[in-house]
Amino acid sequence: MGISIALAGNPNCGKTTMFNELTGASQYVGNWPGVTVEKKEGRYTRDRDVTITDLPGVYSLSPYTPEEIVTRDYLLSGQPDVVVNLVDATNLERNLYLTTQILDLGLPVVVALNMMDLVRKNGDKIDVEGLSRRLGCPVVETTALKGQGVEALIAKAIEAASAPTPCASSAAPSSAPAASAPTPAASPTCASAAPASPALRFPGAVEDALAAIAAIVGDRVAPARARWFAVKLLEDEQLTVDALDLSADDLACIAAIREALEDAEDDDAESIVTNARYDAIGEVCAACVERSPKALTTTQRIDRVVTNRVLGLPLFIAVMFCVYYLAVSVAGGLFTDWANDGLFGDGWLYTGTEQYEATVADFDAALETAEGVAAFEAGALVEPDPADFGLYHVGIPVVVGGWLDAVGCAPWLQSLLLDGILAGVGAVLGFVPQLIVLFLLLSFLEGCGYMARVAFIMDRVFRRFGLSGKSFIPMLIASGCGVPAVMATKTIENEKDRRMTIMTTTMIPCGAKLPIIALVFGALAGGDYAATWWVAPLFYFLGLAAIIISCVMLRKFRAFAGEAAPFIMELPQYHIPTLKNVAMATWERVRSYIVKAGTIIFLSSMVIWFLMNFGVYEGRFGLLDTSTDGYLGHSLMAGLGGGLAWLFAPLGFGSWEATVTSLTGLVAKENVVATVGILTSLGEAGEGDPGMWAGFAALMGGSSAAIMAFCAFNLLCAPCFAAIGTIRRQMASAKWTWATIGYLTGFAWCVGLMIYQLGGLALGEVAPSGWTALAVAVLAGMLFLVFRPAPGDRARKASAAAAAQGA
Numbered sequence: 084m085g086i087s088i089a090l091a092g093n094p095n096c097g098k099t100t101m102f103n104e105l106t107g108a109s110q111y112v113g114n115w116p117g118v119t120v121e122k123k124e125g126r127y128t129r130d131r132d133v134t135i136t137d138l139p140g141v142y143s144l145s146p147y148t149p150e151e152i153v154t155r156d157y158l159l160s161g162q163p164d165v166v167v168n169l170v171d172a173t174n175l176e177r178n179l180y181l182t183t184q185i186l187d188l189g190l191p192v193v194v195a196l197n198m199m200d201l202v203r204k205n206g207d208k209i210d211v212e213g214l215s216r217r218l219g220c221p222v223v224e225t226t227a228l229k230g231q232g233v234e235a236l237i238a239k240a241i242e243a244a245s246a247p248t249p250c251a252s253s254a255a256p257s258s259a260p261a262a263s264a265p266t267p268a269a270s271p272t273c274a275s276a277a278p279a280s281p282a283l284r285f286p287g288a289v290e291d292a293l294a295a296i297a298a299i300v301g302d303r304v305a306p307a308r309a310r311w312f313a314v315k316l317l318e319d320e321q322l323t324v325d326a327l328d329l330s331a332d333d334l335a336c337i338a339a340i341r342e343a344l345e346d347a348e349d350d351d352a353e354s355i356v357t358n359a360r361y362d363a364i365g366e367v368c369a370a371c372v373e374r375s376p377k378a379l380t381t382t383q384r385i386d387r388v389v390t391n392r393v394l395g396l397p398l399f400i401a402v403m404f405c406v407y408y409l410a411v412s413v414a415g416g417l418f419t420d421w422a423n424d425g426l427f428g429d430g431w432l433y434t435g436t437e438q439y440e441a442t443v444a445d446f447d448a449a450l451e452t453a454e455g456v457a458a459f460e461a462g463a464l465v466e467p468d469p470a471d472f473g474l475y476h477v478g479i480p481v482v483v484g485g486w487l488d489a490v491g492c493a494p495w496l497q498s499l500l501l502d503g504i505l506a507g508v509g510a511v512l513g514f515v516p517q518l519i520v521l522f523l524l525l526s527f528l529e530g531c532g533y534m535a536r537v538a539f540i541m542d543r544v545f546r547r548f549g550l551s552g553k554s555f556i557p558m559l560i561a562s563g564c565g566v567p568a569v570m571a572t573k574t575i576e577n578e579k580d581r582r583m584t585i586m587t588t589t590m591i592p593c594g595a596k597l598p599i600i601a602l603v604f605g606a607l608a609g610g611d612y613a614a615t616w617w618v619a620p621l622f623y624f625l626g627l628a629a630i631i632i633s634c635v636m637l638r639k640f641r642a643f644a645g646e647a648a649p650f651i652m653e654l655p656q657y658h659i660p661t662l663k664n665v666a667m668a669t670w671e672r673v674r675s676y677i678v679k680a681g682t683i684i685f686l687s688s689m690v691i692w693f694l695m696n697f698g699v700y701e702g703r704f705g706l707l708d709t710s711t712d713g714y715l716g717h718s719l720m721a722g723l724g725g726g727l728a729w730l731f732a733p734l735g736f737g738s739w740e741a742t743v744t745s746l747t748g749l750v751a752k753e754n755v756v757a758t759v760g761i762l763t764s765l766g767e768a769g770e771g772d773p774g775m776w777a778g779f780a781a782l783m784g785g786s787s788a789a790i791m792a793f794c795a796f797n798l799l800c801a802p803c804f805a806a807i808g809t810i811r812r813q814m815a816s817a818k819w820t821w822a823t824i825g826y827l828t829g830f831a832w833c834v835g836l837m838i839y840q841l842g843g844l845a846l847g848e849v850a851p852s853g854w855t856a857l858a859v860a861v862l863a864g865m866l867f868l869v870f871r872p873a874p875g876d877r878a879r880k881a882s883a884a885a886a887a888q889g890a
């Protein structure tokens with residue numbers, strides 16, 4: 084017969100680690116509380132008849148948070164034959180609180196004392212026999228991380244499940260609402276079950292009250308579960324009261340019992356029960372746990388430095404600097420260039436690069452002269468072939484291009500495949516090596532327990548702006564790429580905080596936006612870095628300021644009103660994470676990035692290619708000849724840009740070219756510079772080319788204010804398709820995705836308007852007009868939203884004032 088085992092316990096006590104060990108699954112394990120949020124089922128590898136269910140970690144069985152409801156419903160459902168209650172043995176007092184509640188359920192329970200490796204390392208001792216006797220259930224020592232004790236644990240669980248009594252699986256009343264107590268399964272062994280006499284007893288008055296309530300409930304519930312219902316009725320938990328369908332008389336009797344107890348103890352019933360539990364646990368621990376007199380554990384010693392008020396922040400900045408240096412500079416420099424220019428570019432030369440570059444420079448210099456050009460045309464001067472200089476391989480586009488040529492593929496299809504799809508998908512995949520390194524390092528920091536501290540440190544800063552410390556990690560990641568940043572918002576439990584973070588985090592300039600900043604920088608400063616060094620940091624500051632202002636403003640709306648959720652996170656013990664866990668966490672993140680490249684980017688690259696390569700030329704619609712100058716002016720994209728250009732006129736860049744540039748940026752921000760290249764007929768000159776700066780400045784009508792407005796708009800507006808796709812997934816709602824796109828684009832437009840109209844006015848580039856008035860109005864509106872009290876604040880202040888007056 085199949086046996087169903089439920090794994091229940093506090094957050095971060097090792098349930099998923101145990102589950103993976105038992106079932107061979109690879110569910111996500113992280114070193115912070117609240118990793119698992121829904122139940123997962125698997126089969127025991129050594130006995131396929133045994134089903135194991137991993138449940139979200141909970142501190143109690145009260146139906147408040149979604150995780151608590153999932154766990155409580157499952158335990159009450161009658162499905163588990165036995166509950167394996169994992170407890171973090173390094174923190175027995177707190178963990179046993181849930182144990183006492185699980186014991187009340189009347190199901191067979193086996194307690195797993197997990198993390199015994201840490202207990203031994205700390206030099207503490209636990210009397211397992213004594214604990215088992217006092218709790219009235221088997222207790223097994225385990226170290227899930229190393230797979231120790233897990234077989235003995237399951238053997239005990241199977242034994243307990245097979246014992247004929249006690250049984251509570253048919254105990255839930257049939258009228259119980261589905262939300263809390265799904266329909267029970269009938270079980271013949273229960274008919275004769277005697278009322279369970281709890282091993283863990285409360286003070287006499289409480290036990291008397293419970294017995295009296297149990298008598299009123301009578302046989303409406305199975306005897307084994309009578310205690311659970313009696314406790315819940317004493318606590319006056321509405322869900323249970325509704326479920327039992329008691330008569331008005333019975334309810335009045337129970338209320339009288341409760342009031343009598345509350346009067347006698349001078350406390351409310353819920354607190355009385357909670358205190359009774361803690362007192363009982365205190366006695367158990369005093370008798371069974373012997374703490375080593377050692378003053379501080381390793382974790383406490385590390386935390387003294389890491390979470391220190393003065394040292395915490397600088398230390399964190401140093402750690403992050405190292406992570407970024409390794410990922411972006413070292414790995415990025417090594418691998419991303421290789422992936423972008425080698426694998427998805429022309430090819431890559433591993434050795435003899437210096438000699439090759441020198442020869443190319445000579446070749447380029449020769450082409451500058453008339454003789455050189457003549458020699459080149461005559462075939463006397465040949466472009467140097469990198470393959471002659473050392474170890475070289477060609478890029479995928481070259482290989483694919485060769486195949487397509489060989490099979491006589493139509494030029495338009497070649498262009499679609501190479502310039503459209505391969506270029507688009509390749510640009511995204513080119514970042515994969517960098518991301519792997521970044522995520523490996525971040526997963527390590529997460530797995531060892533450091534990230535939980537970071538959120539705690541940043542909370543002190545962020546709280547002032549209505550954001551929780553947990554929003555910081557996404558923003559940090561966003562400076563690399565918005566996609567993983569949006570995914571990282573998953574760890575923010577509070578829905579409002581999470582939505583707000585998703586909506587704003589992509590305002591931080593990501594790696595792909597840096598070329599835009601460089602281009603603007605060049606166009607404004609003409610390469611005079613010494614005099615204008617402040618332009619680039621200015622845009623980072625703009626991103627950060629935009630987030631802060633947005634959060635302060637958004638908090639004034641009902642959908643986001645309220646303070647950031649109080650920062651409650653138990654700081655886990657430090658430990659070296661297993662290689663498997665780090666690799667899994669990294670893969671999980673990289674995988675979604677790759678999947679996105681294969682789906683959203685794939686499709687959008689095709690669409691953009693189509694819009695840029697098709698159009699009406701000499702009265703005929705068709706594929707444009709990309710070798711003619713200004714072909715883009717005839718494309719569908721130009722038409723689209725022309726149609727939308729009026730939107731950007733107030734921002735100073737109302738030409739179809741500038742509009743098209745912003746539109747292609749939606750696919751990937753890298754496209755902005757590439758499009759400027761095509762528009763200025765400079766090809767792939769790149770953002771560092773002075774010709775490109777001049778061309779770009781001309782595109783913007785030579786106005787510095789327009790250039791700044793263009794840059795601000797492109798940095799702050801809706802992110803690339805890839806990030807939008809991720810936002811859609813994390814928001815799990817089309818409405819919120821559109822709200823995000825709308826908010827970001829609207830906000831970016833307003834900032835662009837203010838920069839162009841007001842900045843241009845100051846610089847003498849723009850004459851006052853109706854738009855100037857609108858820009859002033861927008862500025863005033865923003866200031867109003869920032870400084871206006873949040874809804875509810877006024878009421879709170881008024882009541883506080885009234886209370887103060889009354890006092």
Ligand SMILES: Nc1nc2c(ncn2[C@@H]2O[C@H](COP(=O)(O)OP(=O)(O)OP(=O)(O)O)[C@@H](O)[C@H]2O)c(=O)[nH]1
Nearest residue numbers: 094095096097098099100117118119140198226227
């Ligand atoms: N030292 C030690 N660490 C462990 C042990 N078991 C689990 N861990 C670590 O504890 C952390 C939490 O493990 P999880 O399995 O995710 O915990 P969980 O109970 O599923 O947590 P939630 O899903 O948040 O409820 C991870 O970093 C594990 O590697 C153990 O026996 N010893």
Ligand SMILES: [Mg+2]
Nearest residue numbers: 098099118119
């Ligand atoms: Mg888990």
